[in-house]
Amino acid sequence: MSQSRTIVVVGGGSGGHVYPVLAVVDALKAIDPTLQFVYFGQIGGREHEIVTHAGLLFIGIHAEKLRRYWDLRTILVPVKIAQGIVESLTALARLRPAAVFAKGGYVVFPVAVAAWLLGIPVVVHETDSIMGLANRLIAPFARRVAVSFPRPGTSAAPKFVYTGLPILRRFHAPEIIDRNQPHDRPELLITGGSQGAQPLNTIVAGALPDLTKRYHVTHITGPDDFSRMRQTFEHRNYEPVGYTDRMPELMAAADLVISRAGGTIFELAALAKPAILIPLPTAGNDHQRANASVLAERHAAMVLEQAEATPERLTELVTTLLRDDKERARLGTRIKQFDRPDAADRVAHLILQVAKR
Known part of the structure; x- marks a missing residue:
């Protein structure tokens, strides 16, 4: 591992993105108790309360839904994404984490792009049998893409790895x-x-x-x-x-x-x-x-x-x-x-x- 003992994790928009991240954090802590974690989430997102309650440092990032349709708010999307990339670049350059783990939700896009620009390795996880838009966009920047469902051709594409979905150990x-x-x-x-x-x-x-x-x-x-x-x-x-x-x-x-x-x-x-x-x-x-x-x-x-x-x-x-x-x-x-x-x-x-x- 690089000298950094910090792992940045990112995901938001719903509990379905947050809880698998926390499950992975618990698994990493069990493997290496010296690791430190910082959670990047959307400013104003529901993930803030869940993450801070779990005892993780939270950094808010501006993000905007990647819309598949046109309305007046679509005009602001590039501005919010650019703002999120700059914020992510600043925070990642300060933290210099060993890796970034991105679970899903549109907040992952600016963080993954910033990590790629800084040469920080990214691992993406996809919950669904069809990859979501944000994860599809950041997959080219990722070293590994973990998937929850077994899918044809996964073994032939080394970047894609069938892991299943991390869930709370209590289950x-x-x-x-x-x-x-x-x-x-x-x-x-x-x-x-x-x-x-x-x-x-x-x-x-x-x-x-x-x-x-x-x-x-x-x-x-x-x-x-x-x-x-x-x-x-x-x-x-x-x-x-x-x-x-x-x-x-x-x-x-x-x-x-x-x-x-x-x-x-x-x-x-x-x-x-x-x-x-x-x-x-x-x-x-x-x-x-x-x-x-x-x-x-x-x-x-x-x-x-x-x-x-x-x-x-x-x-x-x-x-x-x-x-x-x-x-x-x-x-x-x-x-x-x-x-x-x-x-x-x-x-x-x-x-x-x-x-x-």
């Missing part, structure tokens, strides 16, 4: 895996992620009167929609939660999970949980539908398109699965194929390898 902890179901009725967990919660919540709201007659429902609404959902429906079998850091415990206790089709897939895989996936239709490059298709092809999850997810259809599908123990067990076994318990370690070793060069 693989024995005390989590063996957790007993705490309620006197089947447990249904619903989570829509930070970007696609509201449309899913609206569908769920229509299904709650029927669902809560038979099941206990824990619903991760997202912080922006918590008040609405709490006021929409009250029942002793309905537990809305705005935000939680107890996802491993909640997921382990569930008999069935309803979720989007992003990084949550790999948390489900870790716990071998049967799931109904409702892909976010507005996701860039339609990557959530692509992710869900990979699982559907292997019969590893039930997939329901948002346009078809009426409250009645959702209730019907939930009821069918919660009555069929054997089918849920089959789904759990099949989704487990996507679990890579050593994903964080694999990514950590990639970072250390490029840092030594």
Whole structure:
């Protein structure tokens, strides 16, 4: 490794980018406790609170969404990106890290470009089966690109390495895996992620009167929609939660999970949980539908398109699965194929390898 003991990590826009970074940081600390970490994130982004709570130094960078369409804000995109590159150059030149690890979100673009200009090696990680726009743009600057899904041709392209998605170690902890179901009725967990919660919540709201007659429902609404959902429906079998850091415990206790089709897939895989996936239709490059298709092809999850997810259809599908123990067990076994318990370690070793060069 170079003389620097600092690793810069960057990712933002959603918890789906932040938590894998923290998992990799934990893996790197376990390998080399002398390493120091600095997190580059978007100014005003949600990642700031999560990262500082985890005890990492946070540096804010100006960034702007890389738009695939034209509106008045598009005019500001080059200005914000240029500002972010200058800020990143200044901070990286001062820190002189051994490597930069970029997880995703549009904040990674100015940081990766600045790192490349300074000759600092970059490792990129992609969550989805289709690479996001920001990661596609920075891949040429990267020494290694780690991917979550096995993809044809990966072995033929040395830059691309199949690692799986780093997730919190608690998803693989024995005390989590063996957790007993705490309620006197089947447990249904619903989570829509930070970007696609509201449309899913609206569908769920229509299904709650029927669902809560038979099941206990824990619903991760997202912080922006918590008040609405709490006021929409009250029942002793309905537990809305705005935000939680107890996802491993909640997921382990569930008999069935309803979720989007992003990084949550790999948390489900870790716990071998049967799931109904409702892909976010507005996701860039339609990557959530692509992710869900990979699982559907292997019969590893039930997939329901948002346009078809009426409250009645959702209730019907939930009821069918919660009555069929054997089918849920089959789904759990099949989704487990996507679990890579050593994903964080694999990514950590990639970072250390490029840092030594």
